[in-house]
Amino acid sequence: MLMRLSTSKSKNATSLYVIKDITIKNKRTTKIVEKLGTEAQLREKLNGQDPYEWAKKYISELNKKEKENKVEIIAKFSETKQIPMDSKVHFNGGYLFLQDIYYDLGLHKISKQISDKYKFSFDLNSILSRLIYTRMLNPSSKLSSFKASNDFIEQPNFELQHIYRALEIISKESDFIESTVYKNSLKLSKRNTKVLYYDCTNYFFETEKADGLKQYGLSKEHRPNPIVQMGLFMDGDGIPLAFSIFDGNKNEQPSLKPLEKRILSDFDLSKFVVCTDAGLASNTNRIFNNKNDRAFIVTQSLKKLKKHLKDWALAPNGWHLSNETKNINLENIDHSSNNKAIYYKERWINENELPQKLIVTYSPKYRAYQEYIRSTQIQRAEKLVKKPSSINKKKQNDPKRFIDSIHCTNEGEIAEKQVLTINRDTISDEEKYDGFYGVCTNLDDNAETIIKVNKRRWEIEESFRILKTEFKARPVYLSRDDRIKAHFTTCFLSLLIYRLLEKKLDEKYTTKELIETLKNHNFMELKGEGYIPTYTRTDITDELHDKFGFRTDTQIISNAKMKKILKQLNCIMKLN
Structure with missing residues (x-):
């Protein structure tokens, strides 16, 4: 005015x-x-x-x-005049950077398409966007997310009941949302789909009741609660591509094919290499990706190889360094952690009528790391030997695997008490594999290239960590299967937007630094005038403003300027 x-x-x-x-x-x-x-x-x-x-x-x-946004705003405050009852003046603006990516991905248009299809009256775009922003900035239950959406500069135009109704729709349209977002992302930047990484994890529930998707299974966090499992495909640059949710008590290996088939049909992709860990490297999955223009790179457990292949893999002769043909014998090298070289050997094998290349690496540095980890586990095992009551089922990487229970005396008589001892044979057997690492592939590329591709699997593991730690995707508080599916749809979209944000900032900052910066990007509203930044200006806030093309780091942002920023970000909601 x-x-x-x-x-x-x-x-x-x-x-x-x-x-x-x-x-x-x-x-x-x-x-x-x-x-x-x-x-x-x-x-x-x-x-x-x-x-x-x-x-x-x-x-x-x-x-x-x-x-021209050059006016100086004068505000008057009184020490005697009370603030109005229930007046809120503190708001978050960090979500504006996420909103820019949200709209670039066309999620507002996707929401409109879905709304037109089902003819409901509530604002799906407003609900979906707020579920995504709160998952990243203030992760909690849906009720808490509804309350937290009032902390944004733009106020929600929906009720709590609308969130639960929206979850039903999001679940039904999850595949459509996922594939359309992928196609829209191609307009932002080229997606690296030459290599696709796949992995699974699980999430526990707050409840102890098992039904539907939530079932008792092997929890990766050793929780005594029902779990649900997630399969996730990631592209070669670490950007999430597609996901699936399946029962917590099912084997994860069969989860790969259905999701990959959906990628083949809905994403218009056909030529790629699928990279997985050993747990998902079943022969069925390898054969499935030995067709047409697809290929596989999978981690290979050396312990599970046939004896003649295991002997070849661990033999000291026949090794070479990168880009060298000279044969090296491991008995003649420096095995200390100071030697950071990686040694290779490879051969073609025919397992279950499937030709594939077996690549084995040896690293003195990796050997030293494994020796250190085992030594700490042995120390823990030795302490457990003194407490027989604490010995239960032995699990992989559990110190208890080194403990044997003796029920007889040296004379063969039944012992009065159970005797626990450290099994030195188990330790010696494990030591044989220290420093070695195996990979199988049907590609004919050189070993160094294959190993380099396989090493990027850490990014999908980091994605799971972000979902569980920063985004607090678990425990899951929902009970109905459709709402559970919708919950993980919003988690997937949050992860996608976060990864795109990382790329836009050239991956300079840690997850904690970025999320904390957005979470603390707050303003105090000066009624009728504008918004006063209350956040600390840093290199990250400067780069965010530079990359996204708008600024909120002046002493005050007038209402007119804020409206202009929101219009620039394709925002359709209005300031109060």
Whole structure:
């Protein structure tokens, strides 16, 4: 609103004011911007110049500066005037950077397509976007997410009941959302789909009741609660591609094929290499990716190889360094951790009528790491030997695997008490594999290239960590299968948007640094005027503003400027 001149007459004088109309909670009111003085004071100050003509020129200049965002805003506060009851003035603006990516991915258009299909009245775009933003900035239950959405500059236009109704729709349209977002992402940047990484993890529930998707299975976090499992495909640059949710008590190996078939049909992809860990490297999955233009790279457990292949893999002869053909015998090298070289050997094998290349690496540094880890586990095992009551089922990488239980004396008689001892044979057997690592593939590329591709599997493991730690995707508080599926759809979209944010910032910052910066990117609202930043300006906030093309780091952002920013970000909601 433009500023204008107003006068107030009293018994002794006429005062001149600069006023403007403002809107607070959809009600228009008038605010005094500046008191210019009485008519007499201004005539004296202006040496007889007409105070009204001067005031009009002065206000015209103020309006010009405001249009150029150069006006200085003056605020008055009173120590005696109470703040209005239930008045909220503190808001988060960090979500605006996420919103820019959200709209670039066309999620607002996807929401409209779904809304037109089902003819519901609530704003799906508003709900979906808030579920995504709160998952990243204030992860919690759906009820808490609803409350947290009031912390954003733009207020929600939906009720809690609408969130639960929206979850049903999101679940039904999850595959459509996923494939459409992928196609829209191609407009932002080229996706590296030459290599696709696949892995699985599971998430526990708050409840102990098992039904539907939530079933008792092998929890990766050793929780005594039902779990649900997630399969995730990631592209060669670490950007999430597709996901699936399946029962917590099912084997994860069969989960690969259905999701990959969906990628083949819905994503218009056909030529790629699938890279998985040993747990998903079943012969069925390898054969499935030995067709057409697809290939596989899988981690190979050396312990599970046939004896003649195991002997070949561990033999000291036949090794070479990268880009060298000279044969090296491992007995003649430095095995200390100071030797950071990686040694290779490879051969073609035919397992279950499937030709594939077996690549084995040996690293003295990796050997030293494994020796260190085992030594700490042996120390723990030795302590456990003194506490027989704490010995239960032995698991992989559990120190208890080194412990044997003896029930007989040396004379073969039944012992009065169970005797625990450290099994040195188990330790010696494990030591044979220290420093060695195996990979199988049907590609004919050189060993170094294959190993380099396989090493990037850490990014999908990091994605799971982000979902579980920063985004708090578990415990899951929902019970219905459709709502569970929708929950993980929003988690997947949050991860996708976060990874794109990382790429936009050239992967300079840690997850914690980025999320904390967005979470603390707060403002205090000056009613009728604008927003005062209360966050700390840092290199990260500067780069965010530079990369996204708008700034909120001036001393105050007027309502007009904030509306312009929201319009720039394709925002369709209005400021109160």
